[in-house]
Amino acid sequence: MNAKVLVVDDSLMVRQQVKKALVAANFDVIEAQDGMDALEKSDKTPGLSLVICDVNMPRMNGLDFLEAFRKDPRFKAVPVVMLTTEAQPELVARAKALEAKGWIIKPFKPDLLMSAAKKLALPPVAA
Amino acid sequence: MTNPFEEFELVLVDSAQGMFAAYEKACTHAGPWTPPPPADEDLVVAAIGFAAEHTRGNLTLISARSVVKALMPAEMGGPADAALCDVLGEFANMLLGRLKNQLLPRGVALMIGMPTMAIVKEIRLKPGEESSSVWHRFVVDDGYFFMRFDATFDEEFSFTEEMHAEHGPVGAEGEMVLF
Numbered sequence A: 001m002n003a004k005v006l007v008v009d010d011s012l013m014v015r016q017q018v019k020k021a022l023v024a025a026n027f028d029v030i031e032a033q034d035g036m037d038a039l040e041k042s043d044k045t046p047g048l049s050l051v052i053c054d055v056n057m058p059r060m061n062g063l064d065f066l067e068a069f070r071k072d073p074r075f076k077a078v079p080v081v082m083l084t085t086e087a088q089p090e091l092v093a094r095a096k097a098l099e100a101k102g103w104i105i106k107p108f109k110p111d112l113l114m115s116a117a118k119k120l121a122l123p124p125v126a127a
Numbered sequence B: 001m002t003n004p005f006e007e008f009e010l011v012l013v014d015s016a017q018g019m020f021a022a023y024e025k026a027c028t029h030a031g032p033w034t035p036p037p038p039a040d041e042d043l044v045v046a047a048i049g050f051a052a053e054h055t056r057g058n059l060t061l062i063s064a065r066s067v068v069k070a071l072m073p074a075e076m077g078g079p080a081d082a083a084l085c086d087v088l089g090e091f092a093n094m095l096l097g098r099l100k101n102q103l104l105p106r107g108v109a110l111m112i113g114m115p116t117m118a119i120v121k122e123i124r125l126k127p128g129e130e131s132s133s134v135w136h137r138f139v140v141d142d143g144y145f146f147m148r149f150d151a152t153f154d155e156e157f158s159f160t161e162e163m164h165a166e167h168g169p170v171g172a173e174g175e176m177v178l179f
Helices: A012-024 A035-043 A062-071 A089-097 A110-120 B004-022 B065-071 B081-106
Strands: A004-008 A028-032 A048-053 A080-084 A102-105 B027-032 B043-052 B055-064 B116-120 B133-140 B143-153 B176-178
Touching (some): A004 A012, A012 A028, A028 A035, A048 A062, A048 A110, A062 A080, A080 A110, A110 B176, B004 B027, B004 B081, B065 B133, B081 B116
Parallel strands (some): A048 A080
Antiparallel strands (some): B043 B116, B055 B143
16 A cells, blocks of 8 residues: 655646656655645545645645644644745744644755655555 | 846846756756747746835746747646646746745845736737846747846835845755755
8 A cells, every 4th residue: 555645736747746756656646736625635535644735826825724734633643845936934934833844945856855755754544 | 236126137047047957958048138029839928926025026938839848847748738837837936936035035025926827829018118127038948938027126125235044045946954
């Protein structure tokens, strides 16, 4: 059984690039195009092992998603890594306060993303 | 006092080349350009607005459909209109992200909007004032892409006198910070 990773980004290009890297590392990937979509997908996906999430997105941004995600007891321990063009210390501090595990600045290096995913992802669990 | 428009412009020109290099694409600045871009085929357009205290503006990227298609990662499949728009919109977003990150230590925190993209047969943007609008042309593997940068600055706009590393980006493009 593969670990499941939720990839949240409004850019199809970024989602596809992240998916390619993660699938090569034997992860299953679920895609969401903004924070609202991510909340819906996470609700329907038991046993998430990791979330990779953009910051600037329409409808609900990545940090507001993270705040809502953390309020759900099911997702308290799910590691979240932010993947974004942003690198502003105040935004990083907010993510850290919401118990994100990392921050990657786009454009990302696939090897770096794969190593982070392998290091941080929770072991897969049966649904 | 340095001209902030020219400083923003220089960062964007450098960043455009650096961004393509990150995608292993050759990109050479071919200098300022007089609009409009040639329209031998459909054009893909991506525009994003930005603002910070005492400044506001817009970045527009334009390129031919075939050029954007060549930039698309293979995993995106065929060159559907939505995918072409997505690629140029993300490049515009990353370009302004680079500008933002370079301005942070100088006390300027840009707020960046969401990109708007379109595929058009022809484009005629309203000419801008010489002091607040500029076009640049870049040569990439399969042709050209064009960048128009518009920005206005209030008299009160200023960079901080010294660089403040603590306000700067937490890392460079492509880097990862683990908590």
